[in-house]
Amino acid sequence: MPTESGRRIPEATVSRLPQYYRxxxxxxxxGLVTISSDRLAELAGVNAAKVRKDLSYLGSFGTRGVGYDIEYLLHEIARELGLTQDWPCVIVGIGNLGAALANYRGFGARGFxxxxxxxxxxxxxxxxVADLEIEPVTELTTICEREKVTIAIIATPQSESQNVADTLVEAGVKSILNFASGMLSVPDGVAVRKVDLATELQILSFYQLRNGNGNNGSANGTGPS
Amino acid sequence: MPTESGRRIPEATVSRLPQYYRxxxxxxxxGLVTISSDRLAELAGVNAAKVRKDLSYLGSFGTRGVGYDIEYLLHEIARELGLTQDWPCVIVGIGNLGAALANYRGFGARGFxxxxxxxxxxxxxxxxVADLEIEPVTELTTICEREKVTIAIIATPQSESQNVADTLVEAGVKSILNFASGMLSVPDGVAVRKVDLATELQILSFYQLRNGNGNNGSANGTGPS
DNA sequence: GCCACCTTGTGATCATTTTCTCTAAGTCTG
DNA sequence: CAGACTTAGAGAAAATGATCACAAGGTGGC
Structure with missing residues (x-):
């Protein structure tokens, strides 16, 4: 049951919208004002029909014979993804990875x-680190309330990740990006996305064994052909 | 066309095997010797039927009424994923993220x-960094040959990523893990997987807008129900 | 204003993935 | 050793996603 717009956008489409946006x-x-689905597909590394289908879920604001107005399309995707607003984030676990994430320019650039x-x-x-003072994890609830945190990034060791997640959920956080290796259990209504480096390498390892047999870019979860 | 084993393993299954493995x-x-598909499913955050179907692609080595022998299953998954061998990796682009990846314990732990x-x-x-001396990127071809690199991790700015990828491919690298934001074009037979932090956050942002409307853990690309 | 040309949007088809259901095979208890 | 119980495996069905093919709509040249 969609709310904002009347349409329901497939999960697969949602995960491609950021690509198109970029x-x-x-x-x-x-100097370009419009872009065709063909060109957009080429740049995003997907099929042109897929681009059109995906964009059609947002509404039909392309012009036949011309293409899509770049500015307008950007605006629409941004609106759909919620990039028009600010999402305050907290990073929990400031090890090498956490610190790198804190310093990562590109979060802020796009509203995070x-x-x-x-x-x-x-x-x-x-x-x-990155002009922010590291606070004790015991203060997490307070921090989330104080900063109106909506998205949390977990970069702790796996052993702590579930505890941290529980605390975050308790504090009202509804979106979690998890860099720890394990799975998190969270109540309905909380979104979790996982980034696991070991997993990615292991998948590559599989295709490495098979390569030269037709398993090529299809190893790619998100991208190229 | 499979080679190693006679079966073709679906892409979706491959991407879950590392989960099960962990x-x-x-x-x-x-002290546990066996594990049931139900239990394994619970721990991996997936459906039990899915676990059985996934494992059945590797062969049928579960025992009805009992479950799967943990040691044996580990061995089989490791063999299928190629975790029994060593995969020398190179990291290109030693910024905050690249340095963090270099220091990341957990790559080496599993053969990478x-x-x-x-x-x-x-x-x-x-x-x-992490006991390794940073070498000039112009030496990349030499490095790959010298170290017999099979997997490369790109953590450069996007602007350089395609050039780096081209060089790597030229040097015979068949698997690339790409942390830069853009898409890489590579010839057939080269596997690329992309990890893009901005993309992940933007997807979370979408579900944040929709949350409380039934869009919950399904925002999760890899994990929980 | 008409015509050739482009490009979108979408219905239809195909492929993949997930889930359901049930059977066969084994264990454990008494 | 019999019967209740547990659990894998597989076939079928359902859901989701990708791709194809084409009609409808719009532009620009003349």
């Missing part, structure tokens, strides 16, 4: 502002 | 050994 962004300021850092290690508390 | 690993040393680092920034060349 490609379109790269094409602003080039890292507003707080937390860690369980008391020797880290008080240190500054 | 869960099984966590259950060694607990980072054997070289490369960066285009000459002021970084010669520095040591």
């Amino acid at each position: 490609v379109l962004l790269e094409n602003t300021g080039t 502002r890292v507003v707080a850092l937390a860690d369980a290690d008391s020797s880290k508390v008080g240190q500054k | 869960v099984l690993l966590e259950n060694t040393g607990t 050994r980072v054997v070289a680092l490369a960066d285009a920034d000459s002021s970084k060349v010669g520095q040591k």
